[in-house]
Amino acid sequence: MINPDEVLLRNTASLSEMLDIEKKMLPHGSGHFPSVSVLKEIIIYIKNIIFPDFLDQQRKNSSIKSFFIGTSMERLYSLLRKEIEHALRFTDNSLSQVFESEAARRALMFIDSLPEIKKLLYTDVEAIYNNDPAVDNYGEVILCYPVIQAMVNYRVAHSLAISGIPVIPRILTELAHSSTGIDIHPGAKIGRYFAIDHGTGVVIGETCIIGDNVTIYQGVTLGAKNFSLDGNGHPVNIPRHPIIEDNVTIYANSTVLGRITVGHDSVIGGNIWLTNSVPPGSRILQQKAMEKTSPNDNEL
């Protein structure tokens, strides 16, 4: 006959002892973590600021709209600077007095980048709208399309990443990854009028550089072909993902790997495996599939 208390106590004791591998992984900082649920709230305030006419009703007068934007701005600042402080302390415990003011400074830097982020996101809405015969109006894109969430989170994360804030950018893009299937690394550089259609399975790597007016479809990978290891066996973080120039379209499920360049105005077909640079204006298509009749109904 099993004694439940004995089992619970024995396993509590066992699991309270740290594994060697666990000790190695302990955070270096002073035990602060950004809060995922607060970061979700921050994204809502940013959307309120960027798309004020689509996320609430009855706001016509511009003074009243300013109240709404101003209040969201103040909440954004108040929450973001705390999360940035947690993120700074998460990776560094050496200079704790400075973190509070440093976090406030970087939160304000981010707020100063919001007008530019807004401009870029409206170009993305425009590009998505122009690319989809099934859409009737812009509101449908802003309200319904997962790709918008992916792009909001990416453009915010990218802005935070280039000012050197750790951890938060990746949490933001993984939140979008989880709800859209679109995985854009915060370090990637993406130009104006960027459209992703459907999007599930898209991967855009850390060192990608993407020009203006680029369109990609579901399942497209812009990835690394290989990587070097440093002395500790950990991969070296060097440019290793594609450069996609202006006006390129890449169709569904294609895989583009390595520090290659896809020249401007090229079209890459679907299900393509591409590891070499291609010149401007290229058209790349898959070979024809062969056809056969199988003798066995259940076998493909």
Add this chain to the structure above:
Amino acid sequence: MINPDEVLLRNTASLSEMLDIEKKMLPHGSGHFPSVSVLKEIIIYIKNIIFPDFLDQQRKNSSIKSFFIGTSMERLYSLLRKEIEHALRFTDNSLSQVFESEAARRALMFIDSLPEIKKLLYTDVEAIYNNDPAVDNYGEVILCYPVIQAMVNYRVAHSLAISGIPVIPRILTELAHSSTGIDIHPGAKIGRYFAIDHGTGVVIGETCIIGDNVTIYQGVTLGAKNFSLDGNGHPVNIPRHPIIEDNVTIYANSTVLGRITVGHDSVIGGNIWLTNSVPPGSRILQQKAMEKTSPNDNEL
């Protein structure tokens, strides 16, 4: 030294001014939007009605089951007609007095389509069950399989779409897209006994026509090959996606594009790129992959 108030005020002012592109995107209607969270609640009531024995316990007597279905029906009607009214006002502000009764009328039309939707969904459950050796009982399919959520949302959205209700159908299918990775356009026509296995990355375009007993696997795209632009540069919405006849199976990650026909009783293998019609009974397979030994361990 930065003054936070100054930064917040400056950016509030800047972001309160509408961009030109933003003005162009303003909703035409009178500022009404369907509520995503209410639409989620509506789907729960529909599931209560369709699968009453699987979503609650202890209901054996049929009179008591009727109470449960009837109460769900009344909540469904009460919520749905308000959301339809919001959707009608979202795209049109001309004839506001009519919208309330028009929305009630269309909500009742939808309710009259529920028995047919129920029948179709049970054929889908049957098809998924028959297709998966790993499943032990129907309850597991209904309770656990994301594809069921995708099919409930799609079949509801399709019914609303054909009665001309804007915006809501797309929100419903995008909700399912977000949680399942399966992106079915509400406009697609899908027959009985439709099975998707695994499903992540499936895309089914707006003008697809799919027969009975069709099975598709993860990563399959039934998409458009190209599209024409109208005078404003916006794509023209014409039939441009495949017709899949009865009894077809399409394996993982294949891409079927354009207004082509896959003849009945065909099997399309995985990772196929197909842009031509194929006759009934076809078997399409990928060419063999080549093998090589790379001299460099880190390179593929």
Add this chain to the structure above:
Amino acid sequence: MINPDEVLLRNTASLSEMLDIEKKMLPHGSGHFPSVSVLKEIIIYIKNIIFPDFLDQQRKNSSIKSFFIGTSMERLYSLLRKEIEHALRFTDNSLSQVFESEAARRALMFIDSLPEIKKLLYTDVEAIYNNDPAVDNYGEVILCYPVIQAMVNYRVAHSLAISGIPVIPRILTELAHSSTGIDIHPGAKIGRYFAIDHGTGVVIGETCIIGDNVTIYQGVTLGAKNFSLDGNGHPVNIPRHPIIEDNVTIYANSTVLGRITVGHDSVIGGNIWLTNSVPPGSRILQQKAMEKTSPNDNEL
């Protein structure tokens, strides 16, 4: 003029009558169902136990950490045994007196497997960290990477599945599937140091056997090529998925089907369709894509 009450009553009556197909699907058991929301809570307690230093702050002293682990353990046990009881009753209504004690016994068996599950999960964290040049520290992996959620849910589900608990394992892996796009069947066997990168669209079938140090990328399918039907037309559940030996890497969007063996130390490139066994040390690459210039700008 439509009478709403009449429509609601008529459809309630119609939908309260069971379809023939619906009767066939009725649960065999006594109307108990595991609760999805409680299962989500259970996963949170398990994460608290496995990663105590990453999911809360300020816990340095090991006695205090034990409180946290012990409290989570007790809640886990209290919730899990009820859900196991529901699952047992869901599929069997014959011997109801036994289920309560049987559920407690299996919940304790699971708790006894937690130290081993913890060890395996830390090898997965290590493997993911070593595989990704973009990651800065282990905490980022544990806090942000969806693949961690997929592996926690899979390893828990696998442990529950091998002790014969119905329904719950599949619900757990489908929860992870929904939020990560990674679909691992609870029946699959997976060794130590297993890494999935990006992950959206990955499918790992029920009878897969995967060795140590295996890495796979987004869109990879380890599936079945075909299956036999039993006398009732339901597929037979036999070994039908690949065996992947130690130290294998499979790149994005490849499809590996059937009871084949990928020999140890092999590398499978991206977008490969593989249905034959390959010997140890193999390198499998896709044929080169062909290039063409299309005369028509809108056609691919």
Add this chain to the structure above:
Amino acid sequence: MINPDEVLLRNTASLSEMLDIEKKMLPHGSGHFPSVSVLKEIIIYIKNIIFPDFLDQQRKNSSIKSFFIGTSMERLYSLLRKEIEHALRFTDNSLSQVFESEAARRALMFIDSLPEIKKLLYTDVEAIYNNDPAVDNYGEVILCYPVIQAMVNYRVAHSLAISGIPVIPRILTELAHSSTGIDIHPGAKIGRYFAIDHGTGVVIGETCIIGDNVTIYQGVTLGAKNFSLDGNGHPVNIPRHPIIEDNVTIYANSTVLGRITVGHDSVIGGNIWLTNSVPPGSRILQQKAMEKTSPNDNEL
């Protein structure tokens, strides 16, 4: 310098040791407790059943109203029998096999008393309406008056108490006490057309017997004058509270103590201290207050 860990651990150890008085108080049963939040939910279902036209809208057709009542009934039964089972186990751990069926039996007994409870509550609404010149319609009484919550909880608690269910009746009346300031013991017997106005501070003791058409005001106590102790020093539970006959009114802040009888058609004024029986038709008033002019402004 204080070490927080040391303080927390020391006090955890100290507080984990049971006091002697604590051991004496340990529950006799097997560790089951009714859930206060579920009991709140149960009261909501009962209100739905009793006042269906006031707690939801648009229900005119009686068939649809039946769905609403029937669904509430089923939820009520499902929740109530579990809470009754917890209550039975809370006070008795001897005969555990019987509790589940016994709890179901008593829950059904309670449901059979609902039509009578409904009739009584409507007489209370009528009496409150007739007693208050400030009220415009019955809906205002049902929606806004705390006394209605006090009477719903009391009448439900009384019905549960007379079938011998422990603990739950008192929790229900204390919930109402907390939100209304009206403290009616579940054991009190109260006739038809009972009105309390304002109500804060009203206390009605366990062995009170109150006739029809009785009205009392805020701050009225119907209490015990004294009590005898049993051999353990615990008070003996015998009839010790007043009997109030039909058509009596008791004004604000009066205190009526002991097993006395206030004869029918009597009026007791405010701020009265009454410990003797009074005959039918009595009028009891306080002596006149005296008046004085104080020489000191700050002293009363």
Add this chain to the structure above:
Amino acid sequence: MINPDEVLLRNTASLSEMLDIEKKMLPHGSGHFPSVSVLKEIIIYIKNIIFPDFLDQQRKNSSIKSFFIGTSMERLYSLLRKEIEHALRFTDNSLSQVFESEAARRALMFIDSLPEIKKLLYTDVEAIYNNDPAVDNYGEVILCYPVIQAMVNYRVAHSLAISGIPVIPRILTELAHSSTGIDIHPGAKIGRYFAIDHGTGVVIGETCIIGDNVTIYQGVTLGAKNFSLDGNGHPVNIPRHPIIEDNVTIYANSTVLGRITVGHDSVIGGNIWLTNSVPPGSRILQQKAMEKTSPNDNEL
């Protein structure tokens, strides 16, 4: 053996039949009800507007404070006009087209009264602060004192009541009654600098008129002594509560009844029963209690 289904169905049928008394109570209007939870939210927005420096932090700059007030104002207007519309329809179903604009008009009237309400509430805070030796600062009064909630709800309810809005005023004051034990009828007229200390059990009737600088303590009733009935037996709503002139203090648990006048600068002691007018400057005290020694320890 009881059949649960039979009991549930039988009682559902019984309870679905309307009692005669129930039919009489049916709402006259078209089935609309104000929402209690929305009214609670409305009170929060009003508190944000009235006490902006106490209900959030970090707001120093007056422009930023305006954003906060303006956003709260817009939400207040948007919610309040809907609840007013529900309230108007609750009591009248004759002229439904007019209600929407009429509700908007009255919501704006209320908003125009907010500056005056704010001024009055600050005088109440001042009076409470000045009356309590135990309080250290104004923030403690605004944050902690239930009487503030009672006064906010009363002053808002009074403003709504004098513009003729039904039902909502009473719900607001009963919400405060429930959480503070202070029951102020929305119809009462109360001057500036009104202080209630402790407050539990205070009742202030519908036709009270209270001057400036009045202070009352817990348990004080300002009530009606009697009332006349109209032809239907319903009480007639005429002036029947006291007039309390400026600078009066009434101590704990006193009861002041009828249309009498308590002259300015009077002090009414505790536990007084007062049914006659008293001239300005009166001092009213209770007679001395008598003392006795009881022979019986248990009897009082």
Add this chain to the structure above:
Amino acid sequence: MINPDEVLLRNTASLSEMLDIEKKMLPHGSGHFPSVSVLKEIIIYIKNIIFPDFLDQQRKNSSIKSFFIGTSMERLYSLLRKEIEHALRFTDNSLSQVFESEAARRALMFIDSLPEIKKLLYTDVEAIYNNDPAVDNYGEVILCYPVIQAMVNYRVAHSLAISGIPVIPRILTELAHSSTGIDIHPGAKIGRYFAIDHGTGVVIGETCIIGDNVTIYQGVTLGAKNFSLDGNGHPVNIPRHPIIEDNVTIYANSTVLGRITVGHDSVIGGNIWLTNSVPPGSRILQQKAMEKTSPNDNEL
């Protein structure tokens, strides 16, 4: 025709201007406020620690109980020290660097007082149980009686108050006041075995001193008779409330005022107005009410 935007803007402008009285009330500190909802959570952790066997089930083994207490302790410390820091900053903005460590120090002081608070609270449970013939077991007292919440909040608040923490003590006792109608000032000193029965309307002033084994009933006020004003017109905070010696009982609705002493073993009857000291062993009763027959049925 009213323009809503104009009304909202005009009133926003008006309400954004600070009243003179508002400026005077501005908090002196740096804009920090304790959070009421966090303080509620803190009380829950304290109850978990004090009554571990009554607030959860299935905890028998003392090691497992320690986990529960230890985890609650850690959460308590983590939340409380932040709230204390907010409270310190609320009233003082001069020495901000010190507040964090000072708050931690005082939170630990409070935790060191928990064993003593626990002992006192168990004496209160015992006293309430012994005083109430209607109660069956201790669990019913701990689970259902509002007076327990009042005593938990008071004893915690008193402990915090004597270590000089501002604002929080009063918030805690006002929370209990709101849900129980019992208003005990945190400054009052209360001995062991303190029982309040029913409790609504009880007021215990700041400078009260109450001995052991004291019992009081609903509506009892232990208040101040008068107070002196300081030079600013604010009342002076000196001893002004009663001293109640051991073994005293005070019955319902009595008012005891001023710095008087009620000698040990006295009994004060109900509805008594007492402003003089009484010697040990006193019995104080109200004069008999007079009886009359009123000629007018509607007049009292």
